[in-house]
Amino acid sequence: MADRAGAALTRPVDAPGDSELLPQVRIRHWGRWVAGLVVLAVLGLLLQAISQGDIDYDSIPALLTQDVILEGLVDTIVLAVIAQAGAIVIGTVVALMRTSANPVLRWVSWAYIWVFRGLPVLLQILLWYNIALVFPTFSIPIPFTDAYLLDQPANVIMTGFLAALLGLGLNESAYMAEIVRAGLTSVDRGQTEAAKSIGMGPAKVLSRVVLPQAMRVIIPPTGNDFINMLKGTSIASVIGFTELIHAANALSSRSLAVMETLLAVAVWYMVVVSVANVGQYYLERHYNASIRPTGTRGSVWAKVGGSLRTPPFMRGSR
């Protein structure tokens, strides 16, 4: 260092100047090689341990397509999708109430979030599932007549599916309300003013200007939550709803191949979550259209790899 500073002052013959450019020596990244070797060694040991375990790996592919497992897979996906879709709708309404000028609506939405975010999901599912203990029948009378729109024993209506749907969906809707609110407040106030200045009413300002821009902030944590929802459906196994975990338990209690069945289920969870990742990638790209240059092409796999590289839970804002 010292003699380089001196060189600049005295300017010796082979210093920068008239002759050709000097060769440059790049940094050698020794750390990468060391880390790579350590990881390979650990993986090798791990594989050796696993190969010695008392597991019948060959039975797993067949387990993947067992009727019970496939039924559990479908139930898991259906429950997660409906619960998340409902949560998005309710959450958006609650977020709009929360940002409303109406103080009553603001207070109600605050209380809603307080309750449904505050209670554990498992507790909420159990409360819904056991509601027949408090309300033996659900009935909606049609006013001024003797007829009923709905008149059924609570036990018939409150199936495992409905209890799980209400528990998971309402809990998630409270989180969605906060996500949507964060998205709405992230949009610059100047956007609302510009929209008003061209004569847009409140509904158009929201649907044409604010929400589309809020989506960039809303989608990443929503994708994150949906992945949590896919896995969270496993809680519904406690009330006997045949999602993947319950299906695996039912199967392995007869076959006694506990680990094999659980691993088969693990494979399905990874597949479903990876598919959700791909969907999230495309949604994010769609709403970033104006930000990213419209030329980023590449194979689908490169994109999927890109979306998997940063796990969503590390990107989420919550």
Next chain:
Amino acid sequence: MTAAQGEVLVRARGLRKHYGSLEVLRGVDLTVRRGEVVVLLGASGAGKSTLLRCVNHLEAADGGEIWVDDVPIGFRHDGGKLHELREAEVAKQRADIGMVFQRFNLFPHRTVLANVTEGPVQVRGVPRREAEAYARELLERVGLGDKVDAYPDRLSGGQQQRVAIARALAMRPKLLLFDEPTSALDPELVGEVLAVMTELAREGMTMIVVTHEIAFAREVADHVVFMDGGVVVEEGPPEQVIGAPQHERTRAFLARVTA
């Protein structure tokens, strides 16, 4: 000179506005005639922008009235009383009053063309094809005919502001409000925006302009209003207010901005 020129288009009477204990407008009167360019001058905090934003009810005044084309802005005139309007009804009044903002506020998720057609299509229900033809014509006029498919973040500040002007013009407004339209621009980009505004003034557009560009006020304004501390201190033709100011506060302000 058109037949309608000279008739009063905007009349503000006794406008008051405060934020907490800060009084921003303390009884302001303003008259703008059709086809006239009125420039509001004054130091920051004088109340110019607030006054401008009251004209299209982006701010609701605490007291006083604003009439545009014999309609009370933010209210319905009925039975000798002014009834406060709901936001959706105010929106209809705003459709005829264009506004250009200091920070452009283009819609970043839409192309230049879509920014300009948004108002006519969504608010006025103009068929898309027709709206696009007019938008292309307007963008051509502000010198951006080749940028229709670009997104706003690909444009310079001066280009964005010209798109913003085209967006306001697309609604065929009877009045255009400019809120410091060149204050957020790099110095070399100010001229292109002022050129478009000068051209609009020449075509007879009624404009209220808040700006610190004294040269623009001197050359383009028909009427200059100098504000300070929430009141109008002095107003008149530019030769008078800028050329020979009567009030000490006006002189002090002009000395500072032209120094």
